Every structure is written in structure tokens, then in C-alpha cells.
Amino acid sequence: MFCPKCGMQIDDGVRFCTHCGLDILSVEQEPKAVDLPKVEPVEENTSERDVKKTGKPVIMFIYFGLAAVVLIMFFIASQSIISGGNKIMEIESVGGKTLEEAYYHELGAIYAGYAMIARAFGVFFASVLVWLGLKSK
């Protein structure tokens, strides 16, 4: 074997290096002491956990992302419905005819209702997607 300190060749089973006087046993025991705690099983567990983390949660995040997109789209749609309804109201209000104004005021309320339905659908679809995402665990 070779001395770990000076690198010179020494006889096997010799306690002290004949060249530098290093205590071979004290050096040899260190790597053995490192082997004893067995770090490897812990590493295997973490790698298994990593596989679980990187596997299905990705699908979950896709569902959550879709839910967010659906929710945003429905809210944008509802917002455009409301603004569309409001614009019709504004245009017809300029005319000043009370009957038509009343009609288009109702139309605005109807559009607001449509917007609410769109939002409700958005929340519903988003929650379904979130549920599917949680189910895919």
C-alpha cells in the first residue's frame, strides 16, 4: 500500500509510515467511519421523492394553469359584455327618449346578467379543472 500522506510505498499491516511516521490506522479508520452512517439510503429516499414531485404535480400545475387561464378568459369576456352593454346604454341615452332609455337600461342589466353567468361559468370550469388537478395526485 501507499502512505496517504507522503505517497511512499509501505508494507501492508504496518501501523506507522516508515518514511513520514504517519499513523496509518488513524487515516484508514476515517473512510470506514464515513461508510458506517450509510448516507446512501437517505439519498435513495430523496430521489424517490423527487420522482414523485416531478411526475404528477406537473399535471396538477397544468390543470391549475388552465383553471387560471379559463378564469381570466371568462372574466375578460364578462367585462367586455358589461362594457358592450354600457356602451349601448350610453349611445341610446344621447337620444334622450325616455322609453328607449328605460329599455336600454334594462338591456344593460341583462348584459350584466350575462356577464354574471359568464363569470359563474368561469368559476365553475376553473373549479372543475382544479378538482381534476387535485384528483391527479
Ligand SMILES: [Zn+2]
Ligand atoms: Zn508516509
